[in-house]
Each structure stands twice: as structure tokens, then as C-alpha cells.
Amino acid sequence: MERISIEQAIRELGKTVRVAGYVHEFRNLGKIKFILLRDQTGIVQVITRDDIELNREDVIDVIGDSVKSDIAKAGVEIKAKRIEIISRVRRKIPVDPAGYVPTDFDTRLKYRFLDLRKAEVRRIFEIKSKIINSYRNSLLKRGFVEIHPSLIIGAASEGGAEVFPVDYFERKAYLAQSPQLYKQMAVIGGLERVFITLPIYRAEKHNTIYHLNEAISLDVEMGFIDDHRDVMRILKTVVLEMLDSVKDMVNIDVEDIKIYSYEEIVKLLNENNVHINIGEDLSKEHERKIYEILGEELYFIEKFPTKIRAFYTMPDDDIYSRSFDLFFRGLEIASGAQRIHDVDMLERALIDRGLKLEDFDFYLEAFRYGVPKHGGFGMGLERFVMQLLRLNNIREAMLFPRDRTRLIP
Ligand code: AMO
Numbered sequence: 001m002e003r004i005s006i007e008q009a010i011r012e013l014g015k016t017v018r019v020a021g022y023v024h025e026f027r028n029l030g031k032i033k034f035i036l037l038r039d040q041t042g043i044v045q046v047i048t049r050d051d052i053e054l055n056r057e058d059v060i061d062v063i064g065d066s067v068k069s070d071i072a073k074a075g076v077e078i079k080a081k082r083i084e085i086i087s088r089v090r091r092k093i094p095v096d097p098a099g100y101v102p103t104d105f106d107t108r109l110k111y112r113f114l115d116l117r118k119a120e121v122r123r124i125f126e127i128k129s130k131i132i133n134s135y136r137n138s139l140l141k142r143g144f145v146e147i148h149p150s151l152i153i154g155a156a157s158e159g160g161a162e163v164f165p166v167d168y169f170e171r172k173a174y175l176a177q178s179p180q181l182y183k184q185m186a187v188i189g190g191l192e193r194v195f196i197t198l199p200i201y202r203a204e205k206h207n208t209i210y211h212l213n214e215a216i217s218l219d220v221e222m223g224f225i226d227d228h229r230d231v232m233r234i235l236k237t238v239v240l241e242m243l244d245s246v247k248d249m250v251n252i253d254v255e256d257i258k259i260y261s262y263e264e265i266v267k268l269l270n271e272n273n274v275h276i277n278i279g280e281d282l283s284k285e286h287e288r289k290i291y292e293i294l295g296e297e298l299y300f301i302e303k304f305p306t307k308i309r310a311f312y313t314m315p316d317d318d319i320y321s322r323s324f325d326l327f328f329r330g331l332e333i334a335s336g337a338q339r340i341h342d343v344d345m346l347e348r349a350l351i352d353r354g355l356k357l358e359d360f361d362f363y364l365e366a367f368r369y370g371v372p373k374h375g376g377f378g379m380g381l382e383r384f385v386m387q388l389l390r391l392n393n394i395r396e397a398m399l400f401p402r403d404r405t406r407l408i409p
Helices: 006-011 105-110 119-140 180-189 228-244 262-271 284-294 343-352 357-368 381-388
Strands: 016-028 033-039 042-048 059-068 076-087 165-168 171-175 193-201 214-223 258-261 298-302 323-328 331-338 374-380
Touching: 006 016, 006 033, 006 042, 006 076, 016 042, 016 076, 033 059, 119 193, 119 214, 119 228, 119 381, 180 193, 180 214, 180 357, 180 374, 214 228, 214 381, 228 298, 228 323, 228 331, 228 374, 258 262, 262 284, 262 298, 284 323, 323 374, 323 381, 331 381, 343 357, 374 381
Parallel strands: 042 076, 258 298
Antiparallel strands: 016 033, 016 059, 033 042, 059 076, 165 171, 193 214, 214 374, 298 323, 323 331, 331 374
């Protein structure tokens, strides 16, 4: 007989079923014993007259009749004909899966395999799975191709020092902090529209509730665009479809995503007594204030000063660039731009930022054989999930998060 889910067993009233799961609760009333049995789909009461003693979280396999019950919560219970004990709990459980006893976050992460026995924790990862699949489907439908650039790279992709070095035979290599240079080369090569769903690694030393040292980056790069607005349109469509894919699980109502310019935002902040100069990057404090002022769930800020963006960003005029960030409930969740496609301009941009041309030789070479106008974005999957579910720490959205102090499990 095949095992079915508890959810299904409850629907199979009057039939003999086989279910398996964890003992959620056990009550021994002498002749008769009540077991609350839990699997991923729900909880059902099992009754037995067997001479059996169980502990919470023991794993059992039950064959029995699904019958009507006036007392059981589901209105159905299972009269056991055979109970097999698969595995018994051997130690005192450090995380209470039933949720009666609260557990601190560190212990929860240390025993993530127990933490996951809670429906509300599993829900985060069920939603994350839906979100990433909807991102994929949304882009596949529009002619994008998923690519898998290497995560081991020879030069830091964003400039910057925040990379993890690795030993690569006799040489030094790094874990990719972004697939930036490679997604551009794929587009220049002729894969006109590409996307990526791979981890990025950032050796940021600070511990914040918004940063992970390993995160999933949802990247896009597209060729033959006119400017960054083409990229923003795709990002908007994809994000609205991602939200739509979880509408039966999460209550959020967003129909449109407005665009504000950096200049407008600086003016707005100053009008609201938050002093900021043109040319300054937005701090977390600024971002929080902007959310408070605008009161919108999602919004774009575009045309940041070129000076505060990565070297590959296309300038729009002497000061501003064709760049944008997407904010979700006040937190930056995505960042993108039109890219420089002229190799001379690109070399100047690298030099201006004090970066060495020879480190970028392999990349610059790609710009010497015909380059379409192109642009793209990178969106943090965990940041998206964190904001969507109003989680108070980004680590909640990563199954086994990596941070300054956490390398196991
Ligand atoms: P940027 O560095 O802004 O842009 O990163 C893009 C998005 O990735 C997410 N993110 C992170 N999430 C969690 N922890 C981190 N340490 C972390 N770092 C980044 C954020 C952020 O908005 N190459 C460009 C993108 C592009 O222009 O296409 C880039 O990497 O959600």
C-alpha cells in the first residue's frame, strides 16, 4: 500500500489508508492511545489499542481506517490497524516543533532541520520556491534563456574588495560577487536575453539584518534596448507576476510600480527635514524615510549620480546615469542599469575608479567585436522574500544562512 499525505487521508473518509509522519502529541489513556500524527500537509488523530509508548517527534508509519470523528479537529480520525515505529527520538529536543516553547534564533538556525518541522517556517521556503519559479516562467515566456556562468572567477566583478578568495590550483581565484561581467558577455555574444538564478558571494564583514554572505541573485541582461527604461519595464512585469504567483498564500495588492528620479527623491527628503546633498548615496536611514514619505509598497528610483554606481553603468548626462534601484517596503531589492557598450568609454570608466585595465582584459576584449546596447538588473531573492513576508531578519529566508559567524550547519 502506498503512503498518502495526511491532507489526502482526511479526504479518503471510509477507506483504509497508509500515512506516515512525526508524533506531534501522544496521550496514553490505558487501553486506548491517542496520537496526533503530523506530516508536511497537516495533522490527524490516530487511535490505537496496541501496547505502544511513543514520544513526541518519533517517526511512525500507520495503516488504518479513515473514519468520521466528533472530537478530532479535522472531523476525521484514523483507527490504526498496524503501527510501525520507523525511528525514535534519542535526545531531548532543542527546538519545540509544536511551537509551545519559543526558541531563540541562533538555536533555531543551529537546529534548522527541527525548525523546519514548523509549518510557518516551511511556508517561507514553499513561497520562496514559488517566487523563483515564477521569475523563471515569466522570463522564459518572454524569450529569455537561463544561463549558468561559473561561480569561480579570476577578477572581482564589481571592483570592490568584498570578495572571498579561493585557492585555484597554483593561482588565486574568487567566489563570484555577481555574474555581471559574464551575463554581459553572453548578451554581447548573441544570446540576446539571458537570466540567472545562482548564488552570489560577498565578503561583507558587517552583520546586518539585510545582508547575507551568500545570497541568491536573480539576474537579467538584455540586448538591443534603447535605455534603462526597457529593463525597468521587464523587471516590473516580472515582479508583478512573482507577486501574483503567491496571491493565494500572501495578501498583497500592488498594481503598478511608480518611478521617481534620484533628484526628485533628494528634494523630497530635504523638504521633509532630512538633509542630503546631490551626489550622496542613499543610506538605510534615507531609504526608511523615503518609504515613510511615499507610503508605496514598491517603487523605482532612477538616474543615480554616475559617481556612486558601478563602472559599467551608462551615463545619461554629466552627472546622472541610466541606472535604477527597485524598493520593496523601503528596502532596496534590485539594482540595474543600461551598460556602457563603447570600449573607450568603458576603459575610461575603469581608470576613473582606480581599477586596473589588465584585470578586466578578458571583459574589455568582448567589446571590440561589435556590441549591442544592453542592460540588466540583479535582484536579491532573500530580500524579496524577506520584504514580502515582513520577516525581521534576512536569515529567515535562507535555509542554511552564511554570515560572519555561521559556517555550519
Ligand atoms: P547590487 O550589488 O546592488 O548589484 O546587488 C543586486 C541585489 O542583490 C541583492 N544583494 C544582497 N542580498 C543579500 N545579501 C547581500 N550581501 C547582498 N548583496 C546584494 C540586493 C541587491 O539589490 N551587478 C549588479 C546588478 C546589475 O546591475 O545587474 C549588482 O550586483 O537585493
